[in-house]
Amino acid sequence: MGKDEKTLYDIYKKKEQKYATSKGEKDPKKDRELMGGFTAKIPLWVMRLKDPDVTISTKQKYVIAAKNMYVQYVRVRARSPEFVTPPLTKAADELLKAICKSEAEMIGMLRLQEPGGARIDIRKILEKPKNQKRLNHESTTAIIRDAINAVDSAADCLPILYIADTGKKFHREDCPYCKGRYLATASLEMIRLQNLTPCKCLAPIWKNDGIDRTCVTAFIDESLHNITWNETGRVERSGNYSYILSWGKLANESELLPEATITKGIGYTEEQKHTEQITETAIGKVLFMLAFDYDYMGAVRIYTDNLGAAQHWESIAKYKRFANLFTSVEVIHIPREKNTRADKMCRDRMLLNISRADFDRTVKQRERVIDLQQKLERIKAEQNDRLQLANFIGN
Numbered sequence: 108m109g110k111d112e113k114t115l116y117d118i119y120k121k122k123e124q125k126y127a128t129s130k131g132e133k134d135p136k137k138d139r140e141l142m143g144g145f146t147a148k149i150p151l152w153v154m155r156l157k158d159p160d161v162t163i164s165t166k167q168k169y170v171i172a173a174k175n176m177y178v179q180y181v182r183v184r185a186r187s188p189e190f191v192t193p194p195l196t197k198a199a200d201e202l203l204k205a206i207c208k209s210e211a212e213m214i215g216m217l218r219l220q221e222p223g224g225a226r227i228d229i230r231k232i233l234e235k236p237k238n239q240k241r242l243n244h245e246s247t248t249a250i251i252r253d254a255i256n257a258v259d260s261a262a263d264c265l266p267i268l269y270i271a272d273t274g275k276k277f278h279r280e281d282c283p284y285c286k287g288r289y290l291a292t293a294s295l296e297m298i299r300l301q302n303l304t305p306c307k308c309l310a311p312i313w314k315n316d317g318i319d320r321t322c323v324t325a326f327i328d329e330s331l332h333n334i335t336w337n338e339t340g341r342v343e344r345s346g347n348y349s350y351i352l353s354w355g356k357l358a359n360e361s362e363l364l365p366e367a368t369i370t371k372g373i374g375y376t377e378e379q380k381h382t383e384q385i386t387e388t389a390i391g392k393v394l395f396m397l398a399f400d401y402d403y404m405g406a407v408r409i410y411t412d413n414l415g416a417a418q419h420w421e422s423i424a425k426y427k428r429f430a431n432l433f434t435s436v437e438v439i440h441i442p443r444e445k446n447t448r449a450d451k452m453c454r455d456r457m458l459l460n461i462s463r464a465d466f467d468r469t470v471k472q473r474e475r476v477i478d479l480q481q482k483l484e485r486i487k488a489e490q491n492d493r494l495q496l497a498n499f500i501g502n
């Protein structure tokens with residue numbers, strides 16, 4: 108058995124064990140008939156799959172039909188094991204092996220066609236829960252192809268990435284650390300699936316300063332307050348978020364160092380009700396900035412004290428797409444008391460939430476007050492002078 112064949116067989120066998128617990132309605136008469144049908148049909152499908160003269164597209168259809176039959180057999184076997192005969196068990200196993208062999212052949216072709224295809228981790232792709240469901244009635248090559256192409260539209264604007272035959276890093280084409288090695292192009296999704304990390308050659312500004320630029324940690328916070336005035340001049344609620352971005356995989360905010368800080372900032376959202384949505388906007392903003400302002404594509408870790416956002420942000424397709432631009436993105440929920448720095452930025456911002464026009468007017472008024480005070484001082488001084496003069500003359 109080839110490597111892919113073996114992997115597929117393992118995956119299908121593991122999946123089979125789940126059916127053993129979901130038995131469904133039992134109808135002995137019907138199940139006996141079904142088993143008779145399998146005994147007759149399964150060997151035929153084994154022969155079809157082993158036929159070397161069929162075209163690829165026909166073979167693909169055979170594989171899907173054979174998989175459907177195999178799944179049905181496994182289900183009936185789970186609820187009525189008493190009707191299974193040793194020859195049927197043997198034939199069914201042969202069928203599964205023939206399915207795996209055919210699919211492995213097709214995966215082999217896919218590996219040749221795809222850049223960096225030899226390194227695709229098919230187990231990782233096929234064992235994802237959403238793909239497990241597809242395994243019963245779709246070809247594995249279609250599932251693998253979808254996984255590879257998942258981010259192509261979003262990744263269009265990124266530079267082409269490269270991987271060597273071995274190693275845990277991905278590179279740019281002219282990587283100085285890879286001189287003399289053959290580098291093949293690789294899609295970002297493929298890099299992500301293999302947990303590769305960016306080589307030093309990809310860090311936007313790599314200095315030999317001991318700062319880990321293979322990971323970015325972000326602390327974000329949101330706030331929602333009643334404010335007495337805003338841009339529209341009305342009393343309203345206002346949503347803000349703040350973010351602190353730092354190089355390195357930080358465990359908490361006390362590890363934030365000025366020299367490793369990438370940027371800090373505050374943002375304003377239209378959202379006036381839900382803190383979860385403000386936080387999700389902040390997550391999107393952080394990912395967007397890292398990808399497009401900093402050309403960063405390594406690992407990202409985001410801390411937020413908003414539990415809802417930490418749990419749901421991935422359901423927003425736009426942010427999920429942004430996340431696919433990186434080797435990994437994790438959003439971690441932390442208690443508010445461990446997010447004091449981002450929180451303080453948000454609070455500070457609330458005091459400054461004045462429109463430019465209002466701010467300018469305030470400054471002008473203040474200048475006028477100072478001007479008047481100075482005039483008043485001068486008048487008082489003059490009066491004082493006059494008084495002294497009068498006293499002097501009077502004396």
Ligand SMILES: [Zn+2]
Nearest residue numbers: 278282306308
């Ligand atoms: Zn490199």
